Amino acid sequence: MGKRPETDETRLRNRKAREDNNVFSRLPAVYAATRTQAHKLLHRAGNLSTVEWRTLWDLYKAGPMTIRELAEIQRADHSLLSRALPDMRDKGFVTMERDRIDGRQVLVSLAPPGRAVYEQVAPVMKRRRDALRAEFSPEEITTFLDYLERLEKFARRPIDTICESEFTE
Amino acid sequence: MGKRPETDETRLRNRKAREDNNVFSRLPAVYAATRTQAHKLLHRAGNLSTVEWRTLWDLYKAGPMTIRELAEIQRADHSLLSRALPDMRDKGFVTMERDRIDGRQVLVSLAPPGRAVYEQVAPVMKRRRDALRAEFSPEEITTFLDYLERLEKFARRPIDTICESEFTE
DNA sequence: AGAAATTATGTGACTTGTCACGTTAATTTT
DNA sequence: AAAATTAACGTGACAAGTCACATAATTTCT
Numbered sequence: 113m114g115k116r117p118e119t120d121e122t123r124l125r126n127r128k129a130r131e132d133n134n135v136f137s138r139l140p141a142v143y144a145a146t147r148t149q150a151h152k153l154l155h156r157a158g159n160l161s162t163v164e165w166r167t168l169w170d171l172y173k174a175g176p177m178t179i180r181e182l183a184e185i186q187r188a189d190h191s192l193l194s195r196a197l198p199d200m201r202d203k204g205f206v207t208m209e210r211d212r213i214d215g216r217q218v219l220v221s222l223a224p225p226g227r228a229v230y231e232q233v234a235p236v237m238k239r240r241r242d243a244l245r246a247e248f249s250p251e252e253i254t255t256f257l258d259y260l261e262r263l264e265k266f267a268r269r270p271i272d273t274i275c276e277s278e279f280t281e
Numbered sequence: 282m283g284k285r286p287e288t289d290e291t292r293l294r295n296r297k298a299r300e301d302n303n304v305f306s307r308l309p310a311v312y313a314a315t316r317t318q319a320h321k322l323l324h325r326a327g328n329l330s331t332v333e334w335r336t337l338w339d340l341y342k343a344g345p346m347t348i349r350e351l352a353e354i355q356r357a358d359h360s361l362l363s364r365a366l367p368d369m370r371d372k373g374f375v376t377m378e379r380d381r382i383d384g385r386q387v388l389v390s391l392a393p394p395g396r397a398v399y400e401q402v403a404p405v406m407k408r409r410r411d412a413l414r415a416e417f418s419p420e421e422i423t424t425f426l427d428y429l430e431r432l433e434k435f436a437r438r439p440i441d442t443i444c445e446s447e448f449t450e
Numbered sequence: 451a452g453a454a455a456t457t458a459t460g461t462g463a464c465t466t467g468t469c470a471c472g473t474t475a476a477t478t479t480t
Numbered sequence: 481a482a483a484a485t486t487a488a489c490g491t492g493a494c495a496a497g498t499c500a501c502a503t504a505a506t507t508t509c510t
Binding site (some may be wrong): 126128130132134137146150153171175186188236239241262263267 | 440
């Protein structure tokens with residue numbers, strides 16, 4: 113029936129080109145790719161999840177802190193950590209103790225096995241960051257971070273500043 | 282017991298600054314923020330999910346195509362679409378018909394209700410893109426896209442090019 | 451002090467995305 | 481033409497995030 117015209121390739125290529133020129137369309141795939149890469153490296157180097165790695169890293173570098181503080185540093189939702197930490201405690205990576213002064217808080221500390229895993233995995237992740245620096249100059253990194261910062265700021269604007277009142281009926 | 286030294290704030294602030302200067306640490310939050318923004322806009326404008334929006338947009342702009350083609354254009358995994366489409370069909374947004382020539386493929390087409398929703402939602406999403414252009418100059422967008430492209434390329438490199446053979450024991 | 455508001459954490463439900471594997475249909479080899 | 485390979489799609493299992501809401505502990509206000 114010739115449903116699909118001869119110009120198919122062009123049609124689709126054009127559309128793909130459009131999507132490729134849209135930051136919003138592009139971002140998911142870029143992020144997904146870096147996440148997957150990290151996931152594979154972490155899996156191979158020490159069988160860690162991304163959340164686990166981030167947490168061990170922060171605790172190693174900055175010492176004990178509460179769940180909220182971890183979330184803040186990681187720019188993550190506290191629920192992500194709230195869910196991940198008991199597992200990490202069971203594996204012996206961290207200890208969790210309720211703060212005696214402020215009974216709402218839970219203080220998370222790196223335990224020796226967590227330190228060991230961190231030290232095993234860290235070189236691999238460092239190599240990755242080094243590899244990135246081979247692809248981007250320091251100036252480019254700075255610019256990139258600036259763009260990311262501005263994009264995030266934009267994305268966190270209340271949506272009414274974008275679509276106004278036309279749907280508030 | 283003075284578990285948490287006075288220098289806490291500095292300690293955590295320093296750590297946060299470190300994370301903030303790492304593209305890999307930064308990306309998740311940026312992406313998450315844009316995703317959430319899109320989610321809210323789509324929810325308000327027409328109660329669409331991101332996947333639904335992307336699909337309607339592509340079909341509207343480029344006409345009928347197969348699941349694989351949709352996935353390719355969106356740089357997404359086919360499974361994402363494979364799962365979302367039956368729902369969209371049930372809502373009347375699209376039709377799915379098995380290709381008579383190649384029985385493996387499913388041709389997805391925009392149906393009138395899908396077109397209507399698209400036309401209702403599109404202006405809002407366009408306004409968002411316009412708003413972004415108010416924050417970034419055309420040159421900046423070009424540079425940004427270039428960085429994203431290079432980062433994605435980097436992230437898709439086989440991980441052995443990063444951590445070598447030291448874990449292949 | 452007691453009431454009201456705020457804060458830290460835990461948890462359920464959901465979206466986006468990945469990978470691996472199975473099935474069925476086409477295509478390529480031999 | 482049969483066999484082997486490849487391709488398209490469906491689906492289960494999981495990771496990373498989000499939001500909303502519950503609960504308990506602190507703080508603030510009156």
